[in-house]
Amino acid sequence: MDLEDTLLMMPGPVPVAPKVLRAMSKPMINHRGKEFSAMFDDCTAMLKEIFQTQNDLMIVSGSGTASMEAALGCTIDKDDKVVAIENGKFGERFKDIATRYGQVVPLEFEWGQSVDLELVEEKLSEGAKAVTMVHNETSAGIRNPAEEVGKLAKKYDALFIMDGVTSIGGDDVKVDEWGVDIAVVGSQKCVAAPPGLSMISVSERAFDAMTKENLPYYLDLKAYKKSADKSQTPYTPAVPLFFGLQEALKIVMEEGMEARAKRQATGAAAIRAAMDAMGVEMFPQLNEVSGYSNTVSAMKAPEGVSGNDIKSAMMEKGIIIAGGQNRLSGQIFRIGSMGNVAPKDIMLTIQELELVLKKLGVVNEIGAGTEAAAGVLDTL
Ligand SMILES: *Cc1c(COP(=O)(O)O)cnc(C)c1O
Numbered sequence: 001m002d003l004e005d006t007l008l009m010m011p012g013p014v015p016v017a018p019k020v021l022r023a024m025s026k027p028m029i030n031h032r033g034k035e036f037s038a039m040f041d042d043c044t045a046m047l048k049e050i051f052q053t054q055n056d057l058m059i060v061s062g063s064g065t066a067s068m069e070a071a072l073g074c075t076i077d078k079d080d081k082v083v084a085i086e087n088g089k090f091g092e093r094f095k096d097i098a099t100r101y102g103q104v105v106p107l108e109f110e111w112g113q114s115v116d117l118e119l120v121e122e123k124l125s126e127g128a129k130a131v132t133m134v135h136n137e138t139s140a141g142i143r144n145p146a147e148e149v150g151k152l153a154k155k156y157d158a159l160f161i162m163d164g165v166t167s168i169g170g171d172d173v174k175v176d177e178w179g180v181d182i183a184v185v186g187s188q189k190c191v192a193a194p195p196g197l198s199m200i201s202v203s204e205r206a207f208d209a210m211t212k213e214n215l216p217y218y219l220d221l222k223a224y225k226k227s228a229d230k231s232q233t234p235y236t237p238a239v240p241l242f243f244g245l246q247e248a249l250k251i252v253m254e255e256g257m258e259a260r261a262k263r264q265a266t267g268a269a270a271i272r273a274a275m276d277a278m279g280v281e282m283f284p285q286l287n288e289v290s291g292y293s294n295t296v297s298a299m300k301a302p303e304g305v306s307g308n309d310i311k312s313a314m315m316e317k318g319i320i321i322a323g324g325q326n327r328l329s330g331q332i333f334r335i336g337s338m339g340n341v342a343p344k345d346i347m348l349t350i351q352e353l354e355l356v357l358k359k360l361g362v363v364n365e366i367g368a369g370t371e372a373a374a375g376v377l378d379t380l
Contacts, residue, residue, distance in 0.1 A: 009349050010322045011138045011166055011296040013188040013195050014339035016244070017251055020193060023243040031239055037231035039246050044228070046249040047199050050191070050257060051168055051183060053175035055201045058224040059245075061238040064165040064186030067198035069097050070219035071161045071182040072132070076102035077212040080129040083158070085120060085149070087113055089139035089325045090163055094132040102129070111328060112140035112298070114287035117148055124156040129209070130181075131158050136167035139325050141298025141334060142284035143167070143291040150179035159206055165189055165198075169252060170264045170295040170338045181206040187241065190264075190295060192339035193248035196241045251340065263380060265294045267337040267346050270376035274350045275299055277372035278363050283332045295338035298324075300331065302362045307333035313356040319349055343377040 008015050029035045040059070047057050060067050072094070076082055080102040084095035087109040098104040107123050109115060115133070124131060131153050135146045146162055153160035159181040167173050168183065169190030175183045181203040188195035202221055210222060223234040252260060272282060272292060283298040284290070301307035310333045311323045324332040335353075337346055350373040357363045 005318055007319045007345055007348065009335050009337065009341065009345065010320055011189065011334060011336035011338060012186065014192050014336065014341065016192060016194055017248070017340060020244045020247045020251075023247040024194065024240040026240075026243050028239055031236055032232065036239070036242070039242055040231045040233070043242065043246050043249060046253055048201075050249070050252060051175045051185075051201050052173065052177065053183070053201045055175065055203045056207070056225050056228060057199060057201045058221060058228055059233065059237070059242070060198045060200060060219070060224070061196065061233070061235075061241070062198055062219075063188070063195060064163070064184060064198045065093065066219060067184040067186075067200040068094060068163060070200060070216065070221050071184060072097050072101050072130075073216040073219055074210045074212075074221045075130060075159060075161070075182070075206060078102055081105050081127065083107055083120070083123045083128045083131040085115055085131065085133040085144070087111060087115055087140060087142065087144065088134065088137035090134045090137060090165070091132075094134065094161075094163060098132060112142060112284045114142065114285060114290040115144050115149075116287070117145065117152065117289060120149060121152050124152055124158055128156070128158045130161050132161045132163070134163040134165075135173065136164070136171065136293050136295060138166045138293075138296050139298075139328065140284055141282070141293045141296050142286070143171075143293050145289035146173070146180065147178045148289055153181075154179050159209055166293070166295050166338060170261065172257070172261045175201055187245055187248075190338045191245070191248050191252055193245045194241060196238055197245055261294070264338065266376060266380050267341065267343065268292065268294045268297055270343075270346055270373040271297045271335055271337060271350065273376045274353075274369035274373040277368040278354065278357060280357070280362070296334055296336045298332050298334045301333060302357070302360075305360050305362060306330040309360065310353070310356060313359070314349075314352060317352045317356075319352055321349070343380060346377065347373060
């Protein structure tokens with residue numbers, strides 16, 4: 001299979017625009033020079049708009065997990081309690097990181113189940129330094145109640161540390177309005193840059209909470225802030241990725257966040273409509289405060305079929321979708337529609353999926369899914 005002909009429909013890495021790829025092949029520059037600083041400031045300003053924040057914003061050379069670790073590693077000392085909300089693999093990751101730095105208070109829901117706010121409040125009322133939650137739980141295709149958890153964190157004076165890796169840049173995420181003290185995003189997801197960078201916003205309250213004697217060294221957010229105030233990074237940044245990020249962010253700005261969020265929500269709604277028409281069930285179990293993800297759709301594998309078989313059959317057609325991770329392997333399949341994925345990419349994916357499902361005996365006739373998806377996308 002020719003890699004240039006493959007369509008990535010997964011929750012990161014996502015397809016990257018040709019001008020982003022070209023930008024990365026520019027000659028290297030001095031990362032302590034004016035040219036880099038100008039690029040750094042440009043990226044930071046665009047990111048603050050996307051995060052909807054006035055907080056400090058740092059760009060870390062390392063994938064999303066590096067910033068998740070920076071968030072906890074800088075704020076949590078060994079006796080500090082962290083309420084770690086989990087309803088999927090990335091919530092579990094936050095919990096695992098918190099375990100390394102402090103006292104974790106796990107709040108576990110089965111993967112794909114909704115977060116129960118009463119239980120969040122119960123745990124927070126017992127006193128905690130921080131609460132972690134994944135806004136858009138990529139592994140399960142569910143959107144968790146960030147605004148509500150932000151309110152509870154404020155009420156009980158805990159820091160709200162949010163993984164916005166697959167929501168920021170795709171959804172309308174209001175970091176300041178929701179009271180998110182630390183928000184994290186990765187370059188290879190909604191902003192459609194190549195993998196390797198992560199971006200993290202930090203409130204004054206979160207900086208004030210960094211009182212531990214030994215912060216991590218490479219991921220010391222205070223050092224990042226000190227350098228960011230001089231339009232630099234503390235250590236040599238991944239310069240080619242910065243070139244790519246700047247172009248990718250310009251594309252986001254040209255589209256405009258409002259239009260982008262609408263396109264994402266409509267794309268995911270089209271996928272769900274197609275599934276409904278084909279008799280394929282969505283995986284998440286929603287409650288009144290959760291929602292289906294606007295950037296990645298998770299479906300239950302139809303009776304008698306493994307999610308991995310669907311993924312493999314799609315791969316043979318040159319379309320890369322995702323299966324389930326860890327305990328969800330085989331049970332679900334996922335279609336990412338984040339980044340610059342266009343309606344025509346979604347249509348092609350649904351058409352091919354419909355053919356795959358017919359072959360697997362899940363649907364008897366072709367057309368219902370395609371028509372349903374087209375009907376929703378036509379509203380764009
Ligand atoms: C992709 C992703 C991450 C980061 O994973 P990396 O492999 O470090 O890029 C974190 N959280 C969520 C919700 C993600 O989807």
